[in-house]
């Protein structure tokens with residue numbers, strides 16, 4: 001089986017939740033280093049170790065403290081990631097859900113999981129992996145496309161789910177399949193209305209999270225969500241996150257039956273519920289108020305409500321923050337992280353200005369909350385201090 005380096009690097013990232021903000025940039029860097037040392041199979045522990053060693057050597061050779069931090073962080077994380085990957089290989093026989101046949105199988109499993117919730121998708125639902133979306137949507141820059149019977153009537157396109165082959169990513173595409181499947185049902189009734197808005201939130205909450213968690217480990221599903229929805233503040237992911245939070249209001253009030261009632265109710269019912277939500281009301285649905293499944297409610301709440309996307313720091317700041325304990329001086333931290341005092345001082349000031357998690361008194365750290373955020377929780381990406389690999 002051929003898996004390209006880029007895909008392998010992405011899989012490593014999702015399986016172990018690195019403390020980075022932009023998983024695309026991170027995987028590019030891993031893939032580039034792997035190519036330099038000809039480690040063509042990162043998923044073999046040997047390949048990961050080789051790349052980690054190479055990153056450490058490069059870190060020693062460079063004099064730029066930002067670059068050193070970036071490379072050290074990368075080597076540390078690669079060492080930690082290999083365990084997660086070994087576990088995954090042992091339990092899953094290496095399926096990364098990148099191949100067409102794996103995705104077709106995942107599509108059918110998702111349909112069955114959805115039927116368990118009480119949402120029936122037609123047996124004949126079309127599913128296709130394609131190089132190009134059907135006209136007139138062939139120029140759209142989407143990863144997936146879900147035309148409904150109305151599009152079939154208007155444009156002669158077969159209704160169903162289409163995935164762009166060049167956009168397939170380990171685990172992420174599988175979660176996307178579960179998301180798209182939710183769109184199929186409201187589209188059967190009210191195809192004349194635009195899907196966006198609360199429907200995207202329902203597709204994320206019920207599809208990409210709840211259905212996907214039935215079929216994949218929760219940490220994998222949550223990391224995919226974190227990277228696609230809690231990333232840098234870009235318009236589309238930010239709007240999806242807000243709509244997932246709207247859907248969560250329905251979920252916390254009515255449990256999954258509320259979500260199911262809306263999806264089965266069609267696009268008009270979803271629009272009516274959204275109208276209530278944007279006016280600060282809980283939609284009135286014809287389902288009993290449920291005590292939602294407590295455990296799942298708690299962990300979904302953690303992801304949607306506690307997942308932070310503003311504590312973003314540079315690799316150097318990340319390294320400094322992890323050692324920035326109250327009572328230490330700039331000189332102490334400099335010794336601990338092996339970076340010039342001047343650079344440590346700049347990083348501490350930037351952390352103080354941007355995150356409000358630290359108070360400096362001259363050259364001494366008076367207060368610091370970084371022990372709350374800096375600690376890395378195994379395989380959970382959303383609640384930790386995360387690193388921006390760009391300059392932003």
Ligand SMILES: [Zn+2]
Nearest residue numbers: 179183200203
């Ligand atoms: Zn969608």
